[in-house]
Amino acid sequence: MAIHGKVVAITGASSGIGEATARHLASLGAPVVVGARRTDRLDRLVTEIEAGGGRAAATRVDVTDPDGLRSLVTVAVERFGRLDVLVGNAGTTRISTIADLDVEGWAAMVDVNVKGILHGIAAALPVFRRQGGGHLVTVVSTSGLKIVPTQAVYAGTKNAVRTLLEGLRQESTDGVLRTTSISPGYVRTELVDNAVDDPAVREEVRRNMADLGIDPVAVARAIAFAIDQPDDVEIGDLTIRPTRQG
Numbered sequence: 001m002a003i004h005g006k007v008v009a010i011t012g013a014s015s016g017i018g019e020a021t022a023r024h025l026a027s028l029g030a031p032v033v034v035g036a037r038r039t040d041r042l043d044r045l046v047t048e049i050e051a052g053g054g055r056a057a058a059t060r061v062d063v064t065d066p067d068g069l070r071s072l073v074t075v076a077v078e079r080f081g082r083l084d085v086l087v088g089n090a091g092t093t094r095i096s097t098i099a100d101l102d103v104e105g106w107a108a109m110v111d112v113n114v115k116g117i118l119h120g121i122a123a124a125l126p127v128f129r130r131q132g133g134g135h136l137v138t139v140v141s142t143s144g145l146k147i148v149p150t151q152a153v154y155a156g157t158k159n160a161v162r163t164l165l166e167g168l169r170q171e172s173t174d175g176v177l178r179t180t181s182i183s184p185g186y187v188r189t190e191l192v193d194n195a196v197d198d199p200a201v202r203e204e205v206r207r208n209m210a211d212l213g214i215d216p217v218a219v220a221r222a223i224a225f226a227i228d229q230p231d232d233v234e235i236g237d238l239t240i241r242p243t244r245q246g
C-alpha cells in the first residue's frame, strides 16, 4: 500500500475521528504523530499503538497557537525523518441560533476550526516544499453542504476551510502538494457533548448522535483511502455519512 511508511501527523487525536484515524493508519504501517491538549489520552494512545507493533509519538498541541502546530511538525521530522501527511482534524462546535449571540462560541469555532487549519498549513507547507511532496487532509463537515438552523457558524467555519483548500490547490498545481477535504455526517464522538448549555437539549442531541452516528473508524478508512492514492492522484472531496442521514 502507498500508505505504508508515510509519516502522518494528526490534530485532535485524543478522541473520536482523530484517535480512530491514528489507530487505523498506524495499523496500516504509517508512523503517526498525534497532537491535542489532553496529553494523558495521547500518551495512552501511543502506548497502545506501540504495543500493537505500530510507531507513534505524541505532543501537546493547541491548534489556536501557531507554535503548537510547529512543534507537531517538528516532532514528526525529528522522530520519523519527514512529514508526508498532515490531517487537520481538531474541531469544536456550538449548537445555537445566530440570534442567541454566542459570541464566545463563535470565536472558539473560528479559532479552532479555521485558524487551527491555517496554523497547520503554515507549519507543514515549508516542509512539504522542501521534501518535494506532501498531503494536507482536512476534516470539514456535511454541515457545510446542507445548511440547517443552529449550525450556521459551525458550517461557515467548515466552508471557510473548504474554500481555503480549493484556493491552496489552485496555487499548488506543480505536483508537490495534494489537498483533500473529508466531509463527515453524523459520527459517534464526543463532539456534541458540550455543544449545548441546556441539559435537556444536550441530552437529546447526544441521543440523536448515539442513534444515528456512524463509527469514527468509517471516517478513518476514508482518510486512509485518500492517502493511499498514487502521488499523481488527488482525492479532492469525500463525503461520508450515515445511510439514514437526511
Ligand SMILES: NC(=O)c1ccc[n+]([C@@H]2O[C@H](COP(=O)([O-])OP(=O)(O)OC[C@H]3O[C@@H](n4cnc5c(N)ncnc54)[C@H](OP(=O)(O)O)[C@@H]3O)[C@@H](O)[C@H]2O)c1
Pocket (backbone or CB within 6 Å): 011, 012, 013, 014, 015, 016, 017, 018, 035, 036, 037, 038, 039, 061, 062, 063, 064, 089, 090, 091, 092, 093, 112, 139, 140, 141, 142, 143, 183, 184, 185, 186, 187, 188, 189, 190, 191, 192, 213, 216
Ligand atoms: N462527529 C461528527 O458528527 C462530525 C461531523 C462532521 C465533522 N466533524 C469534525 O470532525 C473533527 C473531529 O471531531 P470529532 O467528531 O472526532 O469530535 P471529538 O471527539 O470531540 O474530537 C475533537 C478533537 O479536537 C481536539 N481539539 C479541540 N480543540 C482543540 C484545540 N484548541 N487544540 C487542539 N485540539 C483541539 C480535541 O482534543 P483536546 O480536547 O484533547 O484538545 C479532540 O481530540 C472536527 O473537526 C469536527 O468538526 C465531526
